[in-house]
Amino acid sequence: MVQTLTISARAKINLTLDVLGKRPDGYHEVAMIMQTLELADLVHLRQADSxxxxxxxxxxxGDESNLAYRAAALLRRECGVDHGVHIRLEKKIPMAAGLAxxxxDAAAVLKGLVQLWKLPLTPEDLSRLGASLGSDVPFCLYGGTALATGRGEVITQLQDLPSRPVVLAKPPVDVATASVYKGYRPEAVVVHPDTQSVLTAISQGNWHKVEQSLVNVLESVTVNEHPQIAIIKAMMLNAGATGSLMSxxxxxxFCLAENDDTAQQIAQRLTQECKAEVIVTRTSQRETK
Incomplete structure (x- = not known):
């Protein structure tokens, strides 16, 4: 039996994010096109008694409030497992950053424990369990390029886009997702994403069209509270980015760049001219296994 395992937990960005309305359950109905990145935490799992x-x-x-802990506890309870796991998180993804x-991490624990504990669960089973932990968990289980609808938990996998350099810049503030959605006002949104047009561009492998169509309606909330986000976006575009958006x-x-050299130039300028944690990475395609 496998005793230890290491899983990569990849970050995500939103190529589009639209809020369609308020649901009876209190959540917002959304339509988001999401994309995984090579940037990843490492989740190390080892058999344990608890x-x-x-x-x-x-x-x-490092307690029960950690989503990775809650993922293990959920799987243990649902599957009647009588042993435990030691989870060690090696963090690379900035926290409270809109990068999932x-x-x-929770998705990586679910996937890893299926192997470690030899559980007869399908990807659909894991997605259902993951949705009870958080709306982004099902997408993180699948990865690649996907449309997320419902409250974010209904995943339609899309054709993988070609790999592109991505520059991330996180200003020194934390944002609570629930607070942003609570502050969302439809009348404050000037432009909504043309989701169908972007889906067509993805089906054609047309990155140029995608990068011209980046829209996130939650900027209407977060940028008002943190104006440095708009400043960083403008700096990225002025430095040669082909598209920029809040995730x-x-x-x-984040911004998309034509090539690695341009991405490095953008990152260098951001590091010199603004207070932000700057990371250069790439988009990542869906894992095949």
Whole structure:
């Protein structure tokens, strides 16, 4: 029996994010085109008698409030497993950043424990369980390029886009997703994404059309509270980015670059001219296995 396992928990960005209305259950109905990145946390799993969690970031709790812990506890309860796991999180994804770091860690725990505990669960089973942990967890289980609808948990996998360099810039503020959605006002949105047009562009492998169509309606909330987001977007475009957008509820801003040299030039300028954590990465295609 496998005793240890390491899973990559990849970050995500939103190529589009639209809010369609309020649902009877209190959540918002959304339509989001999401994309995984090569940037990833490492989730190390080891057989244990109980569920234990260890992190290398003192800001991240190592108790039952951690989403990775909750993922293990959920799987243990649902499947009647009588042993546990030691989870060690090696964090690379910035926290509270709109990059799904916590959700991706939880998804990695779910996928890893299916192997470690030899559980007869299908991807659909895991997606259903993941949705009870958080709306981004099902997408993080699948990865690649996908349309997320419902409250974000209904995933339609799309054709993988070609790999492109991505520059991330997270200003020194944290944003709570629930607070952003609570502050969302439809009348404050000037432009909504043309989701169908972007889906067509993805089916054609047309990155140029995609990068011209980046829209996130939650910018109407988060940019008002943190104007540096708009400044970073403008800096990226002035430095040669082909498209720039806030990811998720923010505050991280990403941009797409034509090539690695341009991405490095953009990152260098951002590092010199603004207070932000800057990371250069690439888009990532869906894992085949």
């Amino acid at each position: 569920i234990l969690i260890e992190t290398d970031n003192p800001r991240l709790p 770091g916590g959700s991706s 998720g509820s923010g505050p991280t801003v």
